[in-house]
Amino acid sequence: MSKKSVTAVVLCLALAATAALAASEHPGKESIEKNGYKGPETCEECHPGTAKAFLDTVHWKHASKVTNVDNLNPKLEYGMKNRIYVMCNGNDIVNNLKEIPKSPITGKSKFSGCNTCHPGNHLSDVGSTGPAAAAAVDCLVCHSTDYDFRQRKPFKNEKGEVVMGQDRSVKAALAIGKPTVKNCMVCHEAAGGGVIVKRGFTFTKDTDAHAAKGMVCVDCHKAKNHKMPSGHDPNNWANDGVFVSCADTSCHGVKPHKDADLNRHSAKIACQTCHIPRTGGAFAKDFTVWEQTADKFYEPTTLKKEANETTPVYAWYNGTVKNTPHFIGPKGSRKDGKSKITPFKIFQGRAYYNKQTGQLLSMDFAQPMSSGDTRAGVLSAAKTLGLKNPEKIAKEAVPGWQTVYFGSNHLVTKTKALYCANCHAPNGVLNFKDLGYSDKEIVKLTSPELYMEKVAKKQKEEW
Amino acid sequence: MKKAVSVMVLVAVAALSILCFGNVASAGEEIKMVGVITKIEIAGADAKTATATLKDNKTEQPVVITVNDDLTLDKFKDHRIVEGDEIRCKYEVIDGKNVSKLFRKTAGC
Numbered sequence: 292m293s294k295k296s297v298t299a300v301v302l303c304l305a306l307a308a309t310a311a312l313a314a315s316e317h318p319g320k321e322s323i324e325k326n327g328y329k330g331p332e333t334c335e336e337c338h339p340g341t342a343k344a345f346l347d348t349v350h351w352k353h354a355s356k357v358t359n360v361d362n363l364n365p366k367l368e369y370g371m372k373n374r375i376y377v378m379c380n381g382n383d384i385v386n387n388l389k390e391i392p393k394s395p396i397t398g399k400s401k402f403s404g405c406n407t408c409h410p411g412n413h414l415s416d417v418g419s420t421g422p423a424a425a426a427a428v429d430c431l432v433c434h435s436t437d438y439d440f441r442q443r444k445p446f447k448n449e450k451g452e453v454v455m456g457q458d459r460s461v462k463a464a465l466a467i468g469k470p471t472v473k474n475c476m477v478c479h480e481a482a483g484g485g486v487i488v489k490r491g492f493t494f495t496k497d498t499d500a501h502a503a504k505g506m507v508c509v510d511c512h513k514a515k516n517h518k519m520p521s522g523h524d525p526n527n528w529a530n531d532g533v534f535v536s537c538a539d540t541s542c543h544g545v546k547p548h549k550d551a552d553l554n555r556h557s558a559k560i561a562c563q564t565c566h567i568p569r570t571g572g573a574f575a576k577d578f579t580v581w582e583q584t585a586d587k588f589y590e591p592t593t594l595k596k597e598a599n600e601t602t603p604v605y606a607w608y609n610g611t612v613k614n615t616p617h618f619i620g621p622k623g624s625r626k627d628g629k630s631k632i633t634p635f636k637i638f639q640g641r642a643y644y645n646k647q648t649g650q651l652l653s654m655d656f657a658q659p660m661s662s663g664d665t666r667a668g669v670l671s672a673a674k675t676l677g678l679k680n681p682e683k684i685a686k687e688a689v690p691g692w693q694t695v696y697f698g699s700n701h702l703v704t705k706t707k708a709l710y711c712a713n714c715h716a717p718n719g720v721l722n723f724k725d726l727g728y729s730d731k732e733i734v735k736l737t738s739p740e741l742y743m744e745k746v747a748k749k750q751k752e753e754w
Numbered sequence: 755m756k757k758a759v760s761v762m763v764l765v766a767v768a769a770l771s772i773l774c775f776g777n778v779a780s781a782g783e784e785i786k787m788v789g790v791i792t793k794i795e796i797a798g799a800d801a802k803t804a805t806a807t808l809k810d811n812k813t814e815q816p817v818v819i820t821v822n823d824d825l826t827l828d829k830f831k832d833h834r835i836v837e838g839d840e841i842r843c844k845y846e847v848i849d850g851k852n853v854s855k856l857f858r859k860t861a862g863c
Contacts, residue, residue, distance in 0.1 A: 404863075405863060407863045408863055437832070438832060439832060439833055440832050440833045440834045440836075441833040441836065473828065477834065478863075481859065481861070481862035481863060482862060482863060483862060484862045484863070485858075485859070485860055485861060485862035486858040486859060486862060487858075488862055495825070584840065584860070585788070585789070585790055585811040585840055586790070586840065590860075597856075
């Protein structure tokens, strides 16, 4: 190799290294170091209009119009802001972040509320609009990898208002970039009352094939203008109007396997059915009985398992949702031409129902958290919502159960995916009877006749 | 002789009881506890290990837990987990240390 060639190669390598370094470092470092970080105002120097646009996203509004769920008003918006169901019996309205009454045992209080994860400062809260709201957006909690969470704590200002603190330090601002798994999990891992309670998954290399490949949440949930694509979880109603699917052409496509027989399955079987054979998290909660914790406050009685420690249930799902006071879950059938057999994390919760109307009631957590008095929580929520005769409603409220089907869309595995005999066998993973198959069809579906020859050939090739 | 035999039987029964019902951890056994963090010791941003002292809710005794997993260490470093947080912990005794296998805040929203 000539001296010239060596020099050219070295130069190319140096250029590539510089380009890679520049790509990993977010521009604007000098400006932030020079002028300090002033919140969205600083970000807007390069991203004008972004903060205002963010106010129109589900992450800010905790609600959106919902078109696929029964018994909702199509003109109204629904989500964590106002929903009443049994995973979170409170919501942002009735269980707004506040200082709870002092514990009768310790005399101590604490801050609590459903909207503690909202990326504002609480003065500008869920769904707020205008310049003050835009200025209150906590860009760094999602975009910085060096955020000091000691700053993100609620406190009372000089007016006695509850404010959610933010880390707006230069140090945090200099560590900005695309959200990492950690950024998302700050809120999403502890939703529903504790780590791995609501969704029941962790996103680590040990628990998810995508994480093992080095992917992060936003590689699939790839937002445009902060509109976040989501799946079609029967219990995740609010959405930004954009959706993500395994079958997206940029991901696995509609024919993801080399084997045509497996690809034929994907017409009627959701990818998750074979590739997410386990789930986890809370499987039952009781909002009518709260347990005392070490600090003498109370929490709803919760039964839960770790990620991958429970098995899903399976049902036909066409993307629409049955929503009644005692059931939230998938609609669909074998014959509607749209449904696929889909796995769900099953959850059941007990809460109070209105004796007169049969509707599920919501709960302000402040009172039960302080004293264990759950009916006081129902009373406070009924007052906040302006229900007539709130005292009567709370006194007569009747405990009852609601079953909720959560989407099971994480904990993806390739190596531990279901194989032929997991389903096509008597008493296999799928209950073909419940799924609408006839006895005659079931005999055929549960026989090795279906796959014997092919799998035997494959086995011979492999060994 | 009778007295000596009685004493030996008593000692054996006591030892067996401790082994069966005692809360003494042996190597390889996974122990579960819930407790409040009273102290976190971690040496800087590049630390690969840390210790957290938990006050066991049941016994009220301090238990020093060694934490080696990256996810929890990161939560110590950016203060997502701080002193005063209640923790659900599983640990194993390895070479005399209580090594964390699971270290989770009990609280959520």
